[in-house]
Amino acid sequence: MTDRTSLYVHIPFCVVKCGYCDFNSYAIEDPAAHRRFVSALDRELRTARPPRNPWTVFLGGGTPTYLTDESFARLFEVLTSHIDLAECQEVSMEANPESVSATKATIARQAGVDRISLGVQSFDPARLRFLDRAHDVAAVERAVSVFRDAGFSNLSLDLMFGLPGQTLPQWTSDLERALELRPDHISCYNLTFEPGTRLEHARRQGKVQPNDDRVDAELFQWTRRRLRDGGYEAYEISNFAGRGGPCLHNDHYWLQGDYVGVGPGASSHRAGWRGTNAKPLEAWAGAVERGLSGTAEAEFLTPSQRLGEALWLGLRRRDGIDLDALRERLRIDLDPNRDALIESMVEQGHLRRDGTTIRLAESSLLQADRIAAEFL
Numbered sequence: 001m002t003d004r005t006s007l008y009v010h011i012p013f014c015v016v017k018c019g020y021c022d023f024n025s026y027a028i029e030d031p032a033a034h035r036r037f038v039s040a041l042d043r044e045l046r047t048a049r050p051p052r053n054p055w056t057v058f059l060g061g062g063t064p065t066y067l068t069d070e071s072f073a074r075l076f077e078v079l080t081s082h083i084d085l086a087e088c089q090e091v092s093m094e095a096n097p098e099s100v101s102a103t104k105a106t107i108a109r110q111a112g113v114d115r116i117s118l119g120v121q122s123f124d125p126a127r128l129r130f131l132d133r134a135h136d137v138a139a140v141e142r143a144v145s146v147f148r149d150a151g152f153s154n155l156s157l158d159l160m161f162g163l164p165g166q167t168l169p170q171w172t173s174d175l176e177r178a179l180e181l182r183p184d185h186i187s188c189y190n191l192t193f194e195p196g197t198r199l200e201h202a203r204r205q206g207k208v209q210p211n212d213d214r215v216d217a218e219l220f221q222w223t224r225r226r227l228r229d230g231g232y233e234a235y236e237i238s239n240f241a242g243r244g245g246p247c248l249h250n251d252h253y254w255l256q257g258d259y260v261g262v263g264p265g266a267s268s269h270r271a272g273w274r275g276t277n278a279k280p281l282e283a284w285a286g287a288v289e290r291g292l293s294g295t296a297e298a299e300f301l302t303p304s305q306r307l308g309e310a311l312w313l314g315l316r317r318r319d320g321i322d323l324d325a326l327r328e329r330l331r332i333d334l335d336p337n338r339d340a341l342i343e344s345m346v347e348q349g350h351l352r353r354d355g356t357t358i359r360l361a362e363s364s365l366l367q368a369d370r371i372a373a374e375f376l
């Protein structure tokens with residue numbers, strides 16, 4: 001029987017730290033650091049005790065495929081000694097084109113990984129350079145062939161749009177090139193200027209200008225039309241399901257399911273308890289090597305906070321939020337403030353109400369983060 005708890009495994013290493021990225025990742029090449037990371041992960045899996053058969057597993061990062069060959073192979077020995085990957089509903093792994101090899105693809109496939117999310121971002125050499133990406137277009141095509149040859153039938157591509165100065169014809173060309181590779185799922189992220197990143201620093205210094213909001217809205221609307229016509233279902237603002245269906249792991253997360261997170265900076269959630277691991281390799285590995293928990297911070301979310309987060313996460317999904325089902329699940333009524341906020345957003349046309357379900361209006365999808373944040 002599959003447990004309804006999922007497992008997230010964070011692999012923090014990357015060949016370069018991209019200027020726009022605020023995920024917990026660092027450019028560490030040292031094979032000894034990779035070995036130490038995998039051993040510490042083994043220790044953490046012993047103490048964190050995720051279920052033997054999680055609902056879904058997601059190996060993310062960072063760049064899982066950047067691990068040295070030796071550590072990559074060891075990672076899957078460790079994982080399969082704790083987890084029956086073959087029993088999970090979905091086992092996803094993120095990959096970057098420059099570090100994909102037939103050996104790694106075969107190891108992952110044989111261990112039970114059945115879904116790949118490949119970070120492509122763009123097919124334009126100048127935009128890849130702007131994003132600090134370590135790969136070229138040929139590496140993307142090579143990586144797709146390698147994964148297909150290794151037997152992966154569920155392959156997703158990550159793209160980014162709304163880069164400074166990007167026009168509709170430029171973005172059209174990127175997305176069309178991606179579609180030629182016949183991915184089973186596509187994620188299209190609108191570039192965000194995250195606090196603390198080099199990109200945000202450059203913006204503050206006036207060295208880069210964010211793209212015009214109206215142009216981004218045009219790119220986004222075109223994306224939705226083009227992917228719908230191509231047979232991809234927009235089940236979440238940035239995510240489009242083709243033959244591979246939606247990403248079950250991310251859907252589980254957006255629906256506030258329980259999950260155990262291992263690796264530096266990973267968070268875990270169980271019925272309103274949320275813990276987050278230490279982010280630096282040394283702090284996290286040092287703790288778990290001493291037999292301690294990797295958790296550096298923990299909090300119990302109040303029912304009201306959980307409600308706010310459910311609204312925030314749920315509004316990104318096409319299915320929206322069934323308020324009655326939400327009340328039942330969290331055993332809490334909507335407070336008068338949030339009730340009034342929903343009313344006013346329906347009046348302003350940001351939200352649509354359909355029986356007990358609320359959804360973001362099509363015209364407000366791109367402002368989801370700002371609108372949803374008001375419920376927190």
Ligand SMILES: C[S@@+](CC[C@H](N)C(=O)[O-])C[C@H]1O[C@@H](n2cnc3c(N)ncnc32)[C@H](O)[C@@H]1O
Nearest residue numbers: 020021023061062063094119158189190191192
């Ligand atoms: C954190 S990355 C990990 C996967 C892999 N290392 C990669 O670079 O593709 C997951 C995805 O998030 C997206 N992403 C990261 N930072 C972003 C940002 N500031 N704005 C928009 N999308 C972003 C990228 O499309 C990336 O593929």
Ligand code: SF4
Nearest residue numbers: 014017018021061062
């Ligand atoms: S976007 Fe991916 S490759 Fe770039 S730094 Fe972030 S996690 Fe690493």
